[in-house]
Amino acid sequence: MPEVGVRELKAKLSHYLRVAKTGGIVLVTEHGRVIAALGPPMMADLPPELAGLRTLVARGIATPGRPKQPGSYPQTGLQRPACTSQRLIDELRDDR
Numbered sequence: 001m002p003e004v005g006v007r008e009l010k011a012k013l014s015h016y017l018r019v020a021k022t023g024g025i026v027l028v029t030e031h032g033r034v035i036a037a038l039g040p041p042m043m044a045d046l047p048p049e050l051a052g053l054r055t056l057v058a059r060g061i062a063t064p065g066r067p068k069q070p071g072s073y074p075q076t077g078l079q080r081p082a083c084t085s086q087r088l089i090d091e092l093r094d095d096r
Contacts, residue, residue, distance in 0.1 A: 001024075001025050001026070001027055001058075001060050002019070002024075002026050002027070003026075003027045003028075003029050003034065004016060004026055004027070004028060004029065005028075005029050005030070006028060006029070006030050006035075009026075009028055009038075016038060017038075019038075020038050020039050020040055022040075023040050023063070023064070024039070024040075025037055025038065025039040025040075025058055026038040026039070039057070039058070040064070
């Protein structure tokens with residue numbers, strides 16, 4: 001996780017905002033001490049009971065999930081049946 005001093009953060013704010021926008025976390029330091037973490041907004045939306053998760057993400061141990069993107073999952077090749085569920089139910093009833 002990158003650490004950046006307050007002066008550099010102010011000078012290159014757009015760069016560090018892009019880092020946060022893409023899911024990264026930037027630790028802001030003052031006189032060598034971490035005073036803040038700049039990260040994506042989803043971190044701020046976590047309820048207080050998930051503070052442990054927030055800590056793991058801030059340390060870089062865990063990565064928050066992201067919304068599914070088109071093409072994220074490969075097609076399995078499974079085909080949907082050509083008939084309706086009502087037709088299947090009717091066929092099962094006829095078999096009795």
